[in-house]
Amino acid sequence: MKFFIDTANLAQIKEAQDLGVLDGVTTNPSLMAKEGIKGQDNILKHYVDICHIVDGDVSAEVIATDYEGMIREGEILASLHDQIVVKIPMIKEGIKAIKYFTEKGIRTNCTLVFSAGQALLAAKAGATYVSPFIGRLDDVSTDGLTLIEDIRQIYDNYGYDTQILAASVRHPMHIIECAKIGADVVTCPLGAITALLKHPLTDIGLAQFLADAKK
Numbered sequence: 001m002k003f004f005i006d007t008a009n010l011a012q013i014k015e016a017q018d019l020g021v022l023d024g025v026t027t028n029p030s031l032m033a034k035e036g037i038k039g040q041d042n043i044l045k046h047y048v049d050i051c052h053i054v055d056g057d058v059s060a061e062v063i064a065t066d067y068e069g070m071i072r073e074g075e076i077l078a079s080l081h082d083q084i085v086v087k088i089p090m091i092k093e094g095i096k097a098i099k100y101f102t103e104k105g106i107r108t109n110c111t112l113v114f115s116a117g118q119a120l121l122a123a124k125a126g127a128t129y130v131s132p133f134i135g136r137l138d139d140v141s142t143d144g145l146t147l148i149e150d151i152r153q154i155y156d157n158y159g160y161d162t163q164i165l166a167a168s169v170r171h172p173m174h175i176i177e178c179a180k181i182g183a184d185v186v187t188c189p190l191g192a193i194t195a196l197l198k199h200p201l202t203d204i205g206l207a208q209f210l211a212d213a214k215k
Contacts, residue, residue, distance in 0.1 A: 004187035024056035026187040051081040061087035070097040102126030116150040123160040135168030
């Protein structure tokens with residue numbers, strides 16, 4: 001399973017890259033704003049800066065919600081760097097845009113997916129990734145992990161190449177459960193990844209080893 005970090009913070013991206021387990025980055029307008037990145041030129045430059053840090057795919061999101069606007073923005077984003085994957089919202093015009101980009105050889109990430117039906121449409125349109133938001137489903141008392149299971153079964157039934165990118169991942173157990181179910185990718189904050197390092201018995205064992213070594 002691939003690990004993506006969901007942020008626009010360059011320091012966190014570099015830390016994850018240095019850890020040796022990072023496979024890519026996902027971003028969105030909210031994450032850009034959180035880092036104080038404003039203005040189209042600055043945003044585009046920031047995407048390129050991210051590509052210079054990581055070796056894998058970098059999802060860059062369009063702002064437009066109309067077909068022509070998504071095509072225009074998506075082509076600009078895709079031209080920035082060969083690691084860029086154009087992030088498209090799960091709406092009718094978005095599916096049409098994904099089909100267009102697929103035919104042009106431009107990779108896409110269909111975002112804001114909350115149902116198996118939406119994921120099926122994205123796969124049929126040729127999306128490279130589909131991003132079900134499991135944490136947000138949990139927030140409304142719906143099991144987000146069940147959605148991952150459903151999409152996995154559908155994709156396996158028909159041999160779709162679209163990768164399941166579990167998004168809105170909140171904690172390390174989300175990561176573990178996604179790995180057990182068969183998600184292709186998880187994208188999450190750095191803290192969720194580094195939390196996988198921690199176990200009290202590891203700390204106790206290391207402390208004992210170091211104490212014995214001093215003897």
